[in-house]
Amino acid sequence: MIEGVKQIVAVASGKGGVGKSTVTVNLALAMAARGKRVGLLDADIYGPSQAQMLGIAPGTRPRMIDESTMAPIEAHGIKAMSMAFMVDVETAMVWRGPMVAGAFQQLLNQTAWGELDYLFIDMPPGTGDIQLTLAQKVAVAGAVIVTTPQDIALLDARKGIEMFRKVNVPVLGVVENMSLHVCSNCGxxxxxxxxxxGERVAALYQTEVIGRLPLKLSIRERSDSGCPSVVAEPDGEVAGYFNAMAERVDQQLGTTVRKGPSIGFS
Structure with missing residues (x-):
């Protein structure tokens, strides 16, 4: 375990474009609203987005505590770390897998997270180097899988669940994003x-759907503006969805502590 961090939760998807980062930031903020001490690690080295979603100004850099330890950036009551704090937004990370995995480990282990009840990790899409490094090196308490209802996305979601099962990381549940569109003109x-x-995948892997999110313009607008729905409209309908997800995750993990890293692939 990382010193001071009680529970690590990976938020993952089998493919990009399903709203994983939006779900991660709102889930983390909803957990903080429950009075928990929360951190958020943006592990998408190639395409970090959490700095913008949290409203952290471009060019913000973490304070160095010593030669090898960084202080996380705080925003909306949570602690955050991201590759976006290390490079300019225009910089393309043209790195091979081992370099990406190494950068992930540095962001995770060289950040002074302090005392946290939950550290949420916004995983890059797919089942690559960072996922494998996480499973082998870190005691992950559970994973949340984000998908959309169409068949192609569900195929990829199944791959993500299979990966976590192979490395003995419990899948806490599935979040089905863009599950329903309500016309803003006619309703x-x-x-x-x-x-x-979402229900079919959850049933297949003996897990549950912990949330369904509508395809709603305000969710995207709030995240793009740096003030996610849970913060912008804490009593609104969308925040209610994320609050229910956070409650379910907390119910599953609130009394358990993962003692050691998962068994990785050979």
């Missing part, structure tokens, strides 16, 4: 990406 509701996919 007609339609599952334009399909329906029931």
């Amino acid at each position: 007609h509701a339609e599952p334009i990406f399909g329906e029931g996919g």
Whole structure:
């Protein structure tokens, strides 16, 4: 375990574009709203987005505590660390896998997180080097899988769940994003990406759907503006979805502590 951090939760997806980062930041903020001490690590080295979602100004750099330890950046009551704090937003990270895995370990282990109840890790999409490094080196308490209802996204979500199962990381549940679109003009509701996919995947892997999110313009706008829905409208409908997710994660992990890293692939 990382000293002072009680629970580490990976938020993952089998593919990009399903809203994983938006779910991660709002889930972390909802957990903080429950009175928990929360950190957020943006592990997407190639495409970090949490700095913008948290409203942290471009060019912000972490304070160095000593030669090898950084202080996290605080925003909206949570502690955050991201590759976006190390490089300019225009800089492309043209790195091979080992360099990316090394950068991830530095961000994770050389940040002075302090006392945290939960550290949420916004994983890059897929099942690559960072996922493997996380499973082998870190005591992950559980994973949340984000998907959308269409069949292609569900195929990739299954791969993500299989990966975590192979390394003995419990899957806490599935979040089905963009599950329903409600027309802002007429109020007609339609599952334009399909329906029931989250339940099918959850049933297949003996887990549960811990949340369904509508395809709603305000969710995207709030994240882009640096003030996510849970902070912008704490009593609103969208915040209610994330609060329910945070409550379910807390129910599952609140009394357990993962003692050691998972067994990795050979």
